[in-house]
Amino acid sequence: MTAALVLAGATAALAADRPTPSGLPVPRYVSLKFDEVNARSGPADDHRRLWIYRVKGLPVQVVAETKEWRKVCDPDGGSAWVHRRTTDGRRMVMRTKSTALALRRKPEADLRPFAYLNPRSLAALDRCSEGWCRIRAGRTTGWAPAGELWGTDDRPQCR
Template sequence: MPNLRSSFRLAPFRLALALAVCAGGSGLAIQPARLHAAEDGAAPYWASLAKDQTNMRVGPGREYRINWTYVRKGLPVKVLRVMGGWRLVEDPAGARGWMLAQFLSRARSGLVKGEVAPMRANRDGSGPVLWRVAPGVQGVLGDCRDGWCAFDVTGRKGFVAQDAIWGAGTP
């Protein structure tokens, strides 16, 4: 009679071998399941709110009370810690709490901070001022290089100084 313990240890390898043989004969490749976008990588990282309404809780679980309810899809947040399906996040005002990963997206967004920020025509910050972006205005954040970031506010595109945008740079 085979040893039950060794059978359990070998079961995953047997399953993997069977799947590889089946896939090999049909020309199919087995791919690992793709993680939710907000689960890729280790903290800290930038994310944005993926839903129109998102709750921030005081702890990593549904049994913890709701501290804030956000109603601003696309708001940038900084993910500070990962715990299972929960993320410890910080919002632009500095509030910290826990959100479910499914309510976050890795789509980059930014929020203008401080003072009115000029949106310029050229990537190096030169060229005419196309728009003046008020503090609190949210937009889609593109590549940041040499202190300037591509920024799109509802179709109005240009380049804004990286230090004027919360959500740009190293989290």
Template sequence: MRFSRSQRGYRAARKSRYSAILAVSIVLIGLFGFTVAGTAGPTSFTGRQTGLMIPRFVSLSASRANMRVGPGIQYLIKWEYVARGIPLEIIDEYGNWRRVRDSEGVTGWMFHTLLSSKRTGLIAPWQKQFASLRKRPSTEAPIIARLQPHVLVSLQQCDGAWCSVSVAKQLKGYISQSKIWGAYPSETFGSCFFCFDGMFRFVIFAL
């Protein structure tokens, strides 16, 4: 069985006049304590609004959501996202706005209510090969399905090496954590304290 989906459907066309407005918006850097371009550094820090760790992964809670060039409705819309559940990475906070980055490196600002703590992931957007969804967290386990890059999955738990996922509410299985955009390398999280991994050992997941 194979699942495929192009990420092109996740994000609508770029709004016009963005380049002209961006040149003006960059002047605001340093004046109000936020930025409108660039990427986050590798160092983690505590968010000034929520006290949560940055960067961190979240998912889109709305079926349609605007990404803006700055933290406010007065700023131009950079992209419109049209798929609920896609993973996004929070890389900064300013008031009720969150600066996010998608799997292609596009960054911008979204209102906090558009984002959910529910964890999702995209299958290896950086590669062309299909990824194997397995019955157990082992390279020796039977393959349930092959997932094309950019396929959206729900993440139930990850132990730093494997993630338990569901696909389109139809299939459940395990996929290598290194094949997912939406979970950091070696990150652990999940909904249970002790989960038997099918290989006669127990793994502790952090809530």
């Protein structure tokens, strides 16, 4: 029994140390590069197209990859394969809740909001620190709580 546990632990450690085809960690966030991106049931063009993403800049989380394909999770919980050339390493976030999100000039909850990020809106992610993220939407840059934005949680987002 002990030998089996040791072997199982060693196998898990080897899997965790195994590099990805891209050399980048999984899961990780990327954004969609084009206005139309085919979402497929598997990692090849001959797999069935499930839907078409129609939002350039949509943040998605890469949860698996092959050399040419990325399995992504989207803000609505959908999971599909997209070609690597359709993704961009620039980090974006999305307000998925149905209410506007107050932005502040500094990462402090008691400051008065100076702008709002509307529901389903996208913003570029500059950086996150201590539970706050600095985001940019158009010409407006402000701070928002990380937990209020989709695209900041490092845990896998799709089941």
